[in-house]
Amino acid sequence: MSNDLEANIQAAIANPQNLGEMADADAVGTVGSADCGDMLRMWVKFKEEDGRRVIDKATFQTFGCQTAIAVASMATDLIRGKTAEEALAMSGQDLSAPLGPLPPMKIHCAQLVEGALKDALTPGGKPSATAAPAAPTLFDQLNAPKTVKITLKS
Amino acid sequence: MTATLSPEMTMQELLQALPGAQRALFRLYHIGGCASCGFRPEETVAEVCARNDGLDPAEALTAVETACAEDAKMLIEPKEAAAALADGEARVLDIRTREEFDAVRIPEAQHFTQELLQTIMGEWPKDDLLVLVDHQGARGLDAAAYFAGHGFTNVRSLRGGIDAWSLEVDPALPRYTVE
Numbered sequence: 001m002s003n004d005l006e007a008n009i010q011a012a013i014a015n016p017q018n019l020g021e022m023a024d025a026d027a028v029g030t031v032g033s034a035d036c037g038d039m040l041r042m043w044v045k046f047k048e049e050d051g052r053r054v055i056d057k058a059t060f061q062t063f064g065c066q067t068a069i070a071v072a073s074m075a076t077d078l079i080r081g082k083t084a085e086e087a088l089a090m091s092g093q094d095l096s097a098p099l100g101p102l103p104p105m106k107i108h109c110a111q112l113v114e115g116a117l118k119d120a121l122t123p124g125g126k127p128s129a130t131a132a133p134a135a136p137t138l139f140d141q142l143n144a145p146k147t148v149k150i151t152l153k154s
Numbered sequence: 155m156t157a158t159l160s161p162e163m164t165m166q167e168l169l170q171a172l173p174g175a176q177r178a179l180f181r182l183y184h185i186g187g188c189a190s191c192g193f194r195p196e197e198t199v200a201e202v203c204a205r206n207d208g209l210d211p212a213e214a215l216t217a218v219e220t221a222c223a224e225d226a227k228m229l230i231e232p233k234e235a236a237a238a239l240a241d242g243e244a245r246v247l248d249i250r251t252r253e254e255f256d257a258v259r260i261p262e263a264q265h266f267t268q269e270l271l272q273t274i275m276g277e278w279p280k281d282d283l284l285v286l287v288d289h290q291g292a293r294g295l296d297a298a299a300y301f302a303g304h305g306f307t308n309v310r311s312l313r314g315g316i317d318a319w320s321l322e323v324d325p326a327l328p329r330y331t332v333e
Contacts, residue, residue: 013276065184065191066275066304105184105207108191138180138187138303141296142249142266149333150257 008099012070017077018059025059029120031112040068042076042116046084055079055087060116067109071096075113084121090114159219161211165202166195168218177228177299178221183209187303228298230310232322235285244283247274249297250316254289258316258328263287275304284309289332291315 025043040062047056058076062068075095079087092110095117096102102110158171168175180187185206193202203209230238238244239262246263247270248255255265264270278284284306288294294311301309312319320327 016272016276019272065187069272069275103207104205105191137192138176138296138300141293142271142300150253151331151333152257153329153331 005100005102009067009070012073012099013066016069016073018057018073019061020059021061022057022059027120029116029118031115031119040072040112040116042072042113042120044079044117044120049081052083054081054083060113062112065106065109067099067102067106068112070099071110071113072116074098075117079117088118088121090117159199159215161200161203161215162198164195165193165197165199168199168215169195172219172222174222174225174295175218177225177296178218179214180299180303182217182221183207183214184303187300225295228295228302228310229291229313230285231313232319235310235312236319236323238283238285244285245278246285246287248287248316249293250287250289254330254332258320258330260287260316260319260324260327274301278306280305281307285312286310287312287319288315290317 022043022045024045026046027044028041029044030039030041040060042058042060044055045057046053048054058079060072060076062072071092074097075090078095078098079090082090092107092114093102095113096110159168163171172178176186179185180191183206184191185202186192199215200211203211203214235244235246239246239260246260247266248259248263249266252265255263259265284301286294286297286301286309288297288311291311291314294315298309298311314321316327317329320329
């Protein structure tokens with residue numbers, strides 16, 4: 001990654017915007033699975049403005065890569081004031097534009113955000129990007145198996 | 155690169171040949187750390203390399219092989235970790251279940267949660283010693299590699315987990331089994 005991109009990502013991570021659940025959201029979209037730990041979820045709240053139904057606020061929660069956190073932080077700001085149709089027209093590249101061009105190996109992080117947004121804004125629709133590998137990931141190892149009967153040794 | 159490794163082999167075959175390959179891939183190339191950068195077992199090494207910045211598969215395999223040989227450097231001995239902790243030079247992150255953590259814990263340890271992860275990524279210094287603790291050392295290296303792949307330069311896995319800590323550092327800490 002370029003130094004500029006890395007710096008932009010670090011700056012976004014250090015002060016993520018619109019992080020957390022939204023209790024009164026009008027729409028929720030999810031990519032990935034909370035069970036396996038890797039998940040990006042977006043909440044969207046609409047308001048009426050000049051006869052249009054526009055996005056008033058969007059928040060997110062993710063346990064993906066730092067780049068995904070940074071893009072989601074940017075995206076929740078970018079879509080504010082847009083209609084659902086306008087927001088749906090934004091690609092992962094649009095949503096990550098404030099960070100600068102992403103290298104090919106990081107594009108999937110922006111697609112993850114795009115997928116969650118599409119899942120939230122497309123009634124009955126499918127996320128556009130759901131990279132769902134069957135192989136266990138390193139992140140899975142951070143999530144201890146749900147057990148547990150513990151027997152202390154004497 | 156040894157003769158047993160080739161760009162045409164599947165990722166499953168690679169992981170069978172080099173159990174530490176996934177850790178190395180993430181540390182080196184940010185591949186396989188989470189679902190958004192993961193791979194399927196049936197994908198070939200060449201296919202995974204092609205969609206990850208056009209990596210040269212032969213070079214990647216050689217680098218992974220070398221990195222796997224250095225896995226041991228990510229381990230920290232219990233007594234070494236205890237000394238660092240006593241000197242205030244380490245953070246301890248416990249990745250076991252809440253039930254295990256509540257039953258037996260290193261007093262200074264913090265229990266890993268999804269919420270804490272966001273704090274760690276955003277706020278914890280990347281060059282501080284970060285010691286990961288599991289039960290018996292089976293998951294710690296993978297977890298350490300996850301943090302290393304996110305820029306943590308001094309992350310280590312407690313060799314033998316909290317079980318070894320009980321044996322070698324604090325016998326008052328009960329050992330346990332899980333079902």
